Amino acid sequence: MAQQMLLLTVVSMWLFTGYFLAEATYYNHHMYNRFRAHNHHVNMDNQLPPEVPVVAEPVASQRVNFSRTFYGIMFDAGSSGTRIHVYRFIQKDPAALPVLDHEMYNAVKPGLSQYVEKPDVGGETIRQLLKVAKKTIPKELWIQTPVVLRATAGLRMLTPEKAKVLLDEVKEVFDDSPFFVPNNSVSIMNGANEGVLAWVTVNFLTGHLYAKTRRTVGILDLGGGSTQMTFLPKLKKTVLNAPPDYIARFDLFNATYELYSHSYLGNGLFAARLATLGALGSDDLDWKVFRSSCLPKKFSEEWTFGDHTYKVSGIADGYAGYKLCYQEVLRVVKGIVHQPLEVKGSSVFYAFSYYYDRAVDSGLIDKDRGGTVEVRDFKKRAKEVCNKMTKYRPISPYLCMDMTYITCLLKEGFGFKDSTVLQLAKKVNNVETSWALGATFDYFRNLNIH
Numbered sequence: 001m002a003q004q005m006l007l008l009t010v011v012s013m014w015l016f017t018g019y020f021l022a023e024a025t026y027y028n029h030h031m032y033n034r035f036r037a038h039n040h041h042v043n044m045d046n047q048l049p050p051e052v053p054v055v056a057e058p059v060a061s062q063r064v065n066f067s068r069t070f071y072g073i074m075f076d077a078g079s080s081g082t083r084i085h086v087y088r089f090i091q092k093d094p095a096a097l098p099v100l101d102h103e104m105y106n107a108v109k110p111g112l113s114q115y116v117e118k119p120d121v122g123g124e125t126i127r128q129l130l131k132v133a134k135k136t137i138p139k140e141l142w143i144q145t146p147v148v149l150r151a152t153a154g155l156r157m158l159t160p161e162k163a164k165v166l167l168d169e170v171k172e173v174f175d176d177s178p179f180f181v182p183n184n185s186v187s188i189m190n191g192a193n194e195g196v197l198a199w200v201t202v203n204f205l206t207g208h209l210y211a212k213t214r215r216t217v218g219i220l221d222l223g224g225g226s227t228q229m230t231f232l233p234k235l236k237k238t239v240l241n242a243p244p245d246y247i248a249r250f251d252l253f254n255a256t257y258e259l260y261s262h263s264y265l266g267n268g269l270f271a272a273r274l275a276t277l278g279a280l281g282s283d284d285l286d287w288k289v290f291r292s293s294c295l296p297k298k299f300s301e302e303w304t305f306g307d308h309t310y311k312v313s314g315i316a317d318g319y320a321g322y323k324l325c326y327q328e329v330l331r332v333v334k335g336i337v338h339q340p341l342e343v344k345g346s347s348v349f350y351a352f353s354y355y356y357d358r359a360v361d362s363g364l365i366d367k368d369r370g371g372t373v374e375v376r377d378f379k380k381r382a383k384e385v386c387n388k389m390t391k392y393r394p395i396s397p398y399l400c401m402d403m404t405y406i407t408c409l410l411k412e413g414f415g416f417k418d419s420t421v422l423q424l425a426k427k428v429n430n431v432e433t434s435w436a437l438g439a440t441f442d443y444f445r446n447l448n449i450h
């Protein structure tokens with residue numbers, strides 16, 4: 001039954017993607033133009049892979065024994081790791097829409113942005129992940145399977161020159177592969193699209209895009225470099241009060257959807273660690289030690305994020321604990337994160353990525369099953385972790401800082417109430433909750449399969 005639901009919703013989703021980017025507009029002119037540039041680029045460059053049959057008008061004889069399987073490879077080059085998603089789609093009938101049948105997922109650490117000094121080694125991580133794709137996809141389909149990489153905050157935070165070297169390296173690896181490499185197969189995705197495409201993935205997987213009720217769920221994505229919040233506002237006031245470039249609009253089933261969506265660059269979990277430590281953008285990294293009362297007093301190490309290494313330590317002769325830590329992380333959030341009024345209400349939010357990982361690390365949820373928590377659960381557990389740093393240190397010396405930051409981001413940043421319920425999910429129906437599936441739908445729509 002669950003599988004049938006998934007198939008149905010996949011079908012509905014396919015219809016949806018037909019509308020998606022074609023109609024999407026941003027109110028703010030700057031953003032709108034950027035979006036158009038991006039969209040135009042995609043439309044210009046996406047080509048049909050060789051030998052992919054374009055679905056024609058249904059012909060009775062064609063229906064006999066018609067069944068087509070095809071794949072899409074989407075790489076997520078994040079700040080903390082690179083992931084590969086291989087999606088398998090099945091089309092049972094030339095007139096029917098393809099359905100998502102299976103996802104293969106694999107990941108490596110660290111992220112591509114850590115290979116600025118040795119791009120060839122970064123390229124090698126992609127090559128290794130492609131080996132997994134080769135094992136998953138039947139050989140005869142390699143030539144028609146598109147391979148695409150989208151990079152997020154890690155590469156956004158590098159200078160364009162450094163990012164280009166890495167992207168060029170990936171392109172070379174793709175060109176050497178037996179897969180179909182469309183133009184624009186390797187690029188940095190903009191933050192607005194990242195939030196919207198993750199919203200598409202989660203609402204698709206949970207069946208909310210199929211329902212006529214227009215009841216959808218919001219998403220909270222916490223990466224290493226950036227964090228995204230996206231939801232469908234119920235109140236016109238939310239749209240009117242939002243900064244103009246926080247609203248993304250598109251048509252779906254003859255209805256116009258206006259999403260509230262924003263990506264905060266520098267507010268991902270790892271970037272927030274650096275900001276808390278006062279290390280973000282700092283010089284003199286060779287000798288400076290960055291200290292925090294969020295860390296165990298005797299802790300000291302070198303920590304690498306992006307293309308820099310930092311000396312980090314606790315405050316040996318000072319105080320550590322939740323209260324002081326909260327004051328430190330507050331500086332990273334206050335006045336930076338916009339609070340949409342509506343989050344004070346009863347909307348449902350799916351939270352994943354580092355929200356999920358830290359809830360697992362701190363024992364709030366089961367690693368495999370995920371679960372439901374309230375914002376106050378993060379706060380309670382953050383207090384416990386910070387006030388018993390020795391106990392939690394083997395899990396991670398940063399756990400107090402991370403849990404306190406998550407609590408602060410949810411409460412003081414986005415403005416959630418203590419009682420707000422968050423659904424923590426790494427997968428829905430066996431598919432990863434991430435922007436990658438939404439991005440794959442977007443890609444195939446431009447291939448004009450329908």
Ligand SMILES: O=c1ccn([C@@H]2O[C@H](COP(=O)(O)OP(=O)(O)O)[C@@H](O)[C@H]2O)c(=O)[nH]1
Pocket residue numbers: 076077078079080081083111152153154222223224225226227268352353354357426432433434436
């Ligand atoms: O399909 C996915 C994609 C990402 N993640 C997790 O989501 C976080 C994303 O962090 P990333 O490095 O991508 O951050 P960004 O660079 O986008 O800020 C990490 O915990 C990943 O393990 C995941 O669990 N499944």
